[in-house]
Amino acid sequence: MRAFDEAAAGLADLGRRAHARGWALGTSGNFSAVVAGQPLRLAITRSGVDKGRLGAEHILEVDDRGQVTGGTGRPSAETAIHLAVVAARGAGAVAHTHSLWSTLLSDAHAAEGGLAIEGYEMLKGLSGVETHAHREWLPIVENVQDWERETPALRCTLEAHPQAHAFLIRRHGLYTWGRDLDEAARHLEVLEFLLEAVGRLSWPR
Amino acid sequence: MRAFDEAAAGLADLGRRAHARGWALGTSGNFSAVVAGQPLRLAITRSGVDKGRLGAEHILEVDDRGQVTGGTGRPSAETAIHLAVVAARGAGAVAHTHSLWSTLLSDAHAAEGGLAIEGYEMLKGLSGVETHAHREWLPIVENVQDWERETPALRCTLEAHPQAHAFLIRRHGLYTWGRDLDEAARHLEVLEFLLEAVGRLSWPR
Amino acid sequence: MRAFDEAAAGLADLGRRAHARGWALGTSGNFSAVVAGQPLRLAITRSGVDKGRLGAEHILEVDDRGQVTGGTGRPSAETAIHLAVVAARGAGAVAHTHSLWSTLLSDAHAAEGGLAIEGYEMLKGLSGVETHAHREWLPIVENVQDWERETPALRCTLEAHPQAHAFLIRRHGLYTWGRDLDEAARHLEVLEFLLEAVGRLSWPR
Amino acid sequence: MRAFDEAAAGLADLGRRAHARGWALGTSGNFSAVVAGQPLRLAITRSGVDKGRLGAEHILEVDDRGQVTGGTGRPSAETAIHLAVVAARGAGAVAHTHSLWSTLLSDAHAAEGGLAIEGYEMLKGLSGVETHAHREWLPIVENVQDWERETPALRCTLEAHPQAHAFLIRRHGLYTWGRDLDEAARHLEVLEFLLEAVGRLSWPR
Numbered sequence: 001m002r003a004f005d006e007a008a009a010g011l012a013d014l015g016r017r018a019h020a021r022g023w024a025l026g027t028s029g030n031f032s033a034v035v036a037g038q039p040l041r042l043a044i045t046r047s048g049v050d051k052g053r054l055g056a057e058h059i060l061e062v063d064d065r066g067q068v069t070g071g072t073g074r075p076s077a078e079t080a081i082h083l084a085v086v087a088a089r090g091a092g093a094v095a096h097t098h099s100l101w102s103t104l105l106s107d108a109h110a111a112e113g114g115l116a117i118e119g120y121e122m123l124k125g126l127s128g129v130e131t132h133a134h135r136e137w138l139p140i141v142e143n144v145q146d147w148e149r150e151t152p153a154l155r156c157t158l159e160a161h162p163q164a165h166a167f168l169i170r171r172h173g174l175y176t177w178g179r180d181l182d183e184a185a186r187h188l189e190v191l192e193f194l195l196e197a198v199g200r201l202s203w204p205r
Numbered sequence: 206m207r208a209f210d211e212a213a214a215g216l217a218d219l220g221r222r223a224h225a226r227g228w229a230l231g232t233s234g235n236f237s238a239v240v241a242g243q244p245l246r247l248a249i250t251r252s253g254v255d256k257g258r259l260g261a262e263h264i265l266e267v268d269d270r271g272q273v274t275g276g277t278g279r280p281s282a283e284t285a286i287h288l289a290v291v292a293a294r295g296a297g298a299v300a301h302t303h304s305l306w307s308t309l310l311s312d313a314h315a316a317e318g319g320l321a322i323e324g325y326e327m328l329k330g331l332s333g334v335e336t337h338a339h340r341e342w343l344p345i346v347e348n349v350q351d352w353e354r355e356t357p358a359l360r361c362t363l364e365a366h367p368q369a370h371a372f373l374i375r376r377h378g379l380y381t382w383g384r385d386l387d388e389a390a391r392h393l394e395v396l397e398f399l400l401e402a403v404g405r406l407s408w409p410r
Numbered sequence: 411m412r413a414f415d416e417a418a419a420g421l422a423d424l425g426r427r428a429h430a431r432g433w434a435l436g437t438s439g440n441f442s443a444v445v446a447g448q449p450l451r452l453a454i455t456r457s458g459v460d461k462g463r464l465g466a467e468h469i470l471e472v473d474d475r476g477q478v479t480g481g482t483g484r485p486s487a488e489t490a491i492h493l494a495v496v497a498a499r500g501a502g503a504v505a506h507t508h509s510l511w512s513t514l515l516s517d518a519h520a521a522e523g524g525l526a527i528e529g530y531e532m533l534k535g536l537s538g539v540e541t542h543a544h545r546e547w548l549p550i551v552e553n554v555q556d557w558e559r560e561t562p563a564l565r566c567t568l569e570a571h572p573q574a575h576a577f578l579i580r581r582h583g584l585y586t587w588g589r590d591l592d593e594a595a596r597h598l599e600v601l602e603f604l605l606e607a608v609g610r611l612s613w614p615r
Numbered sequence: 616m617r618a619f620d621e622a623a624a625g626l627a628d629l630g631r632r633a634h635a636r637g638w639a640l641g642t643s644g645n646f647s648a649v650v651a652g653q654p655l656r657l658a659i660t661r662s663g664v665d666k667g668r669l670g671a672e673h674i675l676e677v678d679d680r681g682q683v684t685g686g687t688g689r690p691s692a693e694t695a696i697h698l699a700v701v702a703a704r705g706a707g708a709v710a711h712t713h714s715l716w717s718t719l720l721s722d723a724h725a726a727e728g729g730l731a732i733e734g735y736e737m738l739k740g741l742s743g744v745e746t747h748a749h750r751e752w753l754p755i756v757e758n759v760q761d762w763e764r765e766t767p768a769l770r771c772t773l774e775a776h777p778q779a780h781a782f783l784i785r786r787h788g789l790y791t792w793g794r795d796l797d798e799a800a801r802h803l804e805v806l807e808f809l810l811e812a813v814g815r816l817s818w819p820r
Contacts, residue, residue, distance in 0.1 A: 017667070021637075022226075026330035026395035050391065052222070098327055103402055121758055121787035122713055125641040132758050132786065143326055143337050171337065172326035186665065190641035197718055204409060204819060227431075231535040231600035255596065257427070303532055308607055348531055348542055376542065377531035409614060432636075436740040436805035460801065462632070508737055513812055553736055553747050581747065582736035614819060 004070065007033040007043040008056035010181045017185075018097055019051035023192060027051065028098035028173070030076040033181050034086060040064040044082060046073040066148075080147040081154065081175060088158040091177035093184035098173040101195040106140050106168035108205060114139045114161075115168065117194050125190035126165045127183060138191075139167045166191050209275065212238040212248040213261035215386045222390075223302055224256035228397060232256065233303035233378070235281040238386050239291060245269040249287060251278040271353075285352040286359065286380060293363040296382035298389035303378040306400040311345050311373035313410060319344045319366075320373065322399050330395035331370045332388060343396075344372045371396050414480065417443040417453040418466035420591045427595075428507050429461035433602060437461065438508035438583070440486040443591050444496060450474040454492060456483040476558075490557040491564065491585060498568040501587035503594035508583040511605040516550050516578035518615060524549045524571075525578065527604050535600035536575045537593060548601075549577045576601050619685065622648040622658040623671035625796045632800075633712050634666035638807060642666065643713035643788070645691040648796050649701060655679040659697060661688040681763075695762040696769065696790060703773040706792035708799035713788040716810035721755050721783035723820060729754045729776075730783065732809050740805035741780045742798060753806075754782045781806050 011031045018024040018031075029051055032044035042062050045051075049058045061070030064087075066079040076082075082094045109115040117123065118135040126136065139161050144150050157167065165187055166176035176191055178184035216236045223229040223236075234256055237249035247267050250256075254263045266275030269292075271284040281287075287299045314320040322328065323340040331341065344366050349355050362372065370392055371381035381396055383389035421441045428434040428441075439461055442454035452472050455461075459468045471480030474497075476489040486492075492504045519525040527533065528545040536546065549571050554560050567577065575597055576586035586601055588594035626646045633639040633646075644666055647659035657677050660666075664673045676685030679702075681694040691697075697709045724730040732738065733750040741751065754776050759765050772782065780802055781791035791806055793799035 022398070025398045026327065026391050026393075028327060028330060028395075028398075050387070098398070100398070100402055100405065103325065103327070104406060119786055120718065121784070122641065122643060122718070125643060131760055145336055169326070171324055182665070186641050188641075190643075193637070193640045193643075193713070193715070197715055200715065200818070201719060203405070227603070230603045231532065231596050231598075233532060233535060233600075233603075255592070303603070305603070305607055305610065308530065308532070309611060350541055374531070376529055408610070432808070435808045436737065436801050436803075438737060438740060438805075438808075460797070508808070510808070510812055510815065513735065513737070514816060555746055579736070581734055613815070 003035040004041070004043055004059075004061055005056065007035050007181065008059035011043060011045060011059050012054045012056050014095065014181065014185050014188075015045060015051040015054035018095070018188070019054070021099075021192070023097040023099040023188075024051040025098070030078055030082070030096050031094070032079075032082045032086075033093040033184075034091070035061065040083075040086070041069060042079075042082065042086065044075055044079060046071070047076050048074075078147055080151050084151050084154045084158070085175065085177050088155055089177055091184070092179050093181040094175065094177045095184045095188045096173060096175045097188065097192065099192055099195070101192070101199040102168055102174035103171055105195055105199055106170045106172065106174075108202075110140050110142075110170050112140075115198070117198055120194060120197065122190055122193055122197075125186055127178065127187070136194075137161060137164060139164060141167060141169055143170045143172045208240040209246070209248055209264075209266055210261065212240050212386065213264035216248060216250060216264050217259045217261050219300065219386065219390050219393075220250060220256040220259035223300070223393070224259070226304075226397070228302040228304040228393075229256040230303070235283055235287070235301050236299070236389075237284075237287040237291075238298040238389075239296070240266065245288075245291070246274060247284075247287065247291065249280055249284055251276070252281050253279075283352055285356050289356050289359045289363070290380065290382050293360055294382055296389070297384050298386040299380065299382045300389045300393045301378060301380050302393065302397065304397055304400070306397070306404040307373055307379035308376055310400055310404055311375045311377065313407075315345050315347075315375050317345075320403070322403055325399060325402065327395055327398055327402075330391055332383065332392070341399075342366060342369060344369060346372060346374055348375045348377045413445040414451070414453055414469075414471055415466065417445050417591065418469035421453060421455060421469050422464045422466050424505065424591065424595050424598075425455060425461040425464035428505070428598070429464070431509075431602070433507040433509040433598075434461040435508070440488055440492070440506050441504070442489075442492040442496075443503040443594075444501070445471065450493075450496070451479060452489075452492065452496065454485055454489060456481070457486050458484075488557055490561050494561050494564045494568070495585065495587050498565055499587055501594070502589050503591040504585065504587045505594045505598045506583060506585050507598065507602065509602055509605070511602070511609040512578055512584035513581055515605055515609055516580045516582065516584075518612075520550050520552075520580050522550075525608070527608055530604060530607065532600055532603055532607075535596055537588065537597070546604075547571060547574060549574060551577060551579055553580045553582045618650040619656070619658055619674075619676055620671065622650050622796065623674035626658060626660060626674050627669045627671050629710065629796065629800050629803075630660060630666040630669035633710070633803070634669070636714075636807070638712040638714040638803075639666040640713070645693055645697070645711050646709070647694075647697040647701075648708040648799075649706070650676065655698075655701070656684060657694075657697065657701065659690055659694055661686070662691050663689075693762055695766050699766050699769045700773070700790065700792050703770055704792055706799070707794050708796040709790065709792045710799045710803045711788060711790050712803065712807065714807055714810070716807070716814040717783055717789035718786055720810055720814055721785045721787065721789075723817070725755050725757075725785050727755075730813070732813055735809060735812065737805055737808055737812075740801055742793065742802070751809075752776060752779060754779060756782060756784055758785050758787045
């Protein structure tokens, strides 16, 4: 249980930080980290927890079908998204926020199917990006109620954009990930910064 | 007095959090929680307290007519609103903030008598809302000086909008509530987020 | 020295809070409190101190001509303004911030000689204001280098607007005061909130 | 090693403060301080560290060619810029942030080659500035990948603007400096405040 405990502490810390910045208000947002690979075990935030008070005791363990294998409570309703990202990207950690700018921009750019961010130094904070000239395309997917049913479509989107470090859900928020929790946290801060920059630059539309 | 002590500690915590986010500056805002039902006893913030330093010692107990039954000091001038909400909704806790966006939007939409918020995932943070397609109508009431006299009108508004999770007072702020303090706190964060999103989207008007 | 110690601790706390909100960045802002009346002794922040680290040891004591009577270091270059406010209003404490909105609005409304704020509930946080229908007129004075020489003009402005709870210095910031430190702190939060509301409402101009 | 330890603690504190304000998200930003002059030894943040958790253990020591002389890890990729500033200005400390407004304004004003800030009281927080009538010209340089190769051009820019307290890198951020760490920190807060003021004043463009 060593890996789980470490992941749980790290997830709680990341959740509290996201809440402090206003990116996970009202029990929104969820965070996960892989704690074992064969078979898969994912540590993930319990549903309905105030992220400003998130503690390791609010983290569950689920298997590759989202069934709870450790801890008590209901896993996040979006566990299927986390599992799809882990499967498609080999991610070690996934961060999901409901921030102001991801909410507004995912709606404003929905018709184009995504949002391009290009030419900012901050892009180099994304894994594998070596130059600010990089063009990051964030796919935007429609918001739905049943993410388990939507998993195949989500996998298609991830496969169609193999370079993407994140995607947006329309009027809902941001999903990003990383090799481990530190990288996912870095991607989160990088992308939230860039979304605010792009948002302020293009507002009022 | 166990229930009162727990409520007082929770109210102080919620007040400090609201102040930290800039939603209750300058001693504005007030917060209450039901501690007994038969007869009603309501724990509520004392008038004129700096919410950044709010402690359990600043919480009073009042009865269903707003008379102080415990603690020292004057209850908030808006105690009548809290009592009306508790009576009309069966709420266990009420939160009132003077935030920037509730102040501006309550004025901008006053002529329509309310503000609609629709299609955001964050809406699912409101009790009983199962889909982001939900349309939340926040009634807007005029600001007055004497809320005790206004109580019947306020009850009418609450009855006319039985689904509303909150209402706005023009150029004044937001009132929301919940079954208990945690739910009221969640509704507060959800609505403040949504008001900022709607505000930024529609500005400049 | 009891009164001085208490004032110094209170001033340091107020300064750190203003810095945290971004109202006193880069050693800007200064804060004072009367500790004795006959003869006058004023506790005031030392010049050039980072308000994020403000401690009681950074507070000096000056007399009614701004001469240091206790502590080491140079008093703020704007000590003359604090003394003028204390003399004209009988204030027990004075708070001065360099906030974003006081800087921008003091310039935008300079030609009118002041800024009116009217009809907001938050106005009732100002001492003696009993209704949100209140109209607060904040005089705007030009920024100068030598405030000692400017003291007579400043006194005239204060006398010409006996109801004003504050004034702005063009492209410089806000001055407000109160009967004691708590009231000055409340006026500061109330006015910074109102300036942001008015600023966002009128932007872009 | 006394000077290094003191510098390392001060740099870690400055980095955490910049991160808290959102000026150094996603491991962006870097900070340095001179700890010895003959030969030069510079304490500087290690590459890729989360500034929200920056500790003294994340600070390296480098010589005047950027070679590591103490500590473990890779120095920031922009060490050459820090060294160029120290050489050209005799600075004792350098602060670099990736803030929202420095990112946006460095792009908006790139065609003019710089950004003028004039007439604000806050300018007096810059070393040697005695009047708010001061006009600060912040040169803007293009963003590049290889700063070591760019060092001569950067030195030319610094020599061409001997009065400048800072410069911007296009779509990248702000560089400022000071005689010591406290002065660099003060310049950072002063300039970030002024950039936000100028940015909000001129937006939408």
